[in-house]
Amino acid sequence: MIAKARLVLLAAVGGALTGLISFAFLRSLDWATNTRVANGWLVWFLPAMGLLTGAVYHYLGGRAKGGTPAVIEQGHLFTHGVPARMAPMIFGGSVAGHLAGASVGREGAALQMAGSVTDTAARAARLPADERRLLIAASLAGGWGAVFGVPFTGVVFMLQVTRRHRWQALLPAAVSAFSGKLVVDRLGYRMADRPHMPAVSWTLGLPVRLILAGLAFGVFGRLFVWLLRLIRASMAHWSRWPPARPVIGGIATLALMVLVGRDYLGLSTPLLTEAFTGAHVGWWVPLLKLLFTAIALGTGFVGGEVAPLFVIGATLGGAIAPGLQVPSTLLATTGSAATFAAAASVAMTGVVLTVEQFGWNTLAPALIIGAAARLAAGKPGLYVAHH
Numbered sequence: 001m002i003a004k005a006r007l008v009l010l011a012a013v014g015g016a017l018t019g020l021i022s023f024a025f026l027r028s029l030d031w032a033t034n035t036r037v038a039n040g041w042l043v044w045f046l047p048a049m050g051l052l053t054g055a056v057y058h059y060l061g062g063r064a065k066g067g068t069p070a071v072i073e074q075g076h077l078f079t080h081g082v083p084a085r086m087a088p089m090i091f092g093g094s095v096a097g098h099l100a101g102a103s104v105g106r107e108g109a110a111l112q113m114a115g116s117v118t119d120t121a122a123r124a125a126r127l128p129a130d131e132r133r134l135l136i137a138a139s140l141a142g143g144w145g146a147v148f149g150v151p152f153t154g155v156v157f158m159l160q161v162t163r164r165h166r167w168q169a170l171l172p173a174a175v176s177a178f179s180g181k182l183v184v185d186r187l188g189y190r191m192a193d194r195p196h197m198p199a200v201s202w203t204l205g206l207p208v209r210l211i212l213a214g215l216a217f218g219v220f221g222r223l224f225v226w227l228l229r230l231i232r233a234s235m236a237h238w239s240r241w242p243p244a245r246p247v248i249g250g251i252a253t254l255a256l257m258v259l260v261g262r263d264y265l266g267l268s269t270p271l272l273t274e275a276f277t278g279a280h281v282g283w284w285v286p287l288l289k290l291l292f293t294a295i296a297l298g299t300g301f302v303g304g305e306v307a308p309l310f311v312i313g314a315t316l317g318g319a320i321a322p323g324l325q326v327p328s329t330l331l332a333t334t335g336s337a338a339t340f341a342a343a344a345s346v347a348m349t350g351v352v353l354t355v356e357q358f359g360w361n362t363l364a365p366a367l368i369i370g371a372a373a374r375l376a377a378g379k380p381g382l383y384v385a386h387h
Contacts, residue, residue, distance in 0.1 A: 019183025
């Protein structure tokens, strides 16, 4: 009983620390994005930012180079814990990338920061390995709760990716997730508004059309993972010096930007907002966002995969909705989560994320679309340490 109480207390501490660093991180990303938009010339420094980030990670990263898969692995099968340096490195690397326009997200960074600060606190408390493992698992929920404001999604994500002793981590995960969200909310950070979906008008053919949409989302999730791995493997083959890889990625991103514009840089929040509000979306938009993101992450820029996948899924939903004769907002909202869930092989996380963001009216469509997307994606495994 004492051990359980200690775990819950430390999970609350870890969640609060995650909330504090996440608040600073979110503010910093907002500053970086606004600064880049107001000073368009900053994008031309993207190769230099890539060189700086690549060099820091290559020479100083150590085990922090393992990224989100390493945190998930330590929450599943503990060996050495999560290094303390991971939090400041992913914080600085993500902000630097966004300042220059790299197409990376934020949730993956949040999971790394959460695991790092939580395990650092557990190490300082001299906890045994099994308790540190449970707290690292719980921190995965804390990252979702703090940076994206979806604590229930965080708990389900933890249950899906850390299957060993996962039920023992359930209570600490819930405490961590809600503690992180509470701190960010109390500090005054306002998450982006999400549309609350009305009741769906069901017709005889709607389930079939939702299945077809889900298959499309799953294919895009699989395509993203395949292209990401291809670029990483190609970079490892053609550039033996790792810091040079994000330089190549930065140059490629700038070349694409000259051809197609700046809409696909950074978080691409305007694209997401337009898709959620039912605006017309061209078929090329999700493909270009996928390409920009795969280049950035595949060549060594650091950040998250989740937010870009949200944009890819939402814009894909908006693009295919007219052809399927389904409300575009319905496919944009459900598709944003389904594409990520398909890529990461966490279908139930995608369903919970959809409902938590857009309301209970999305439950049935999310279940249909999520199942079809999971089927189409197979098991591509965005997080290679997924067990």
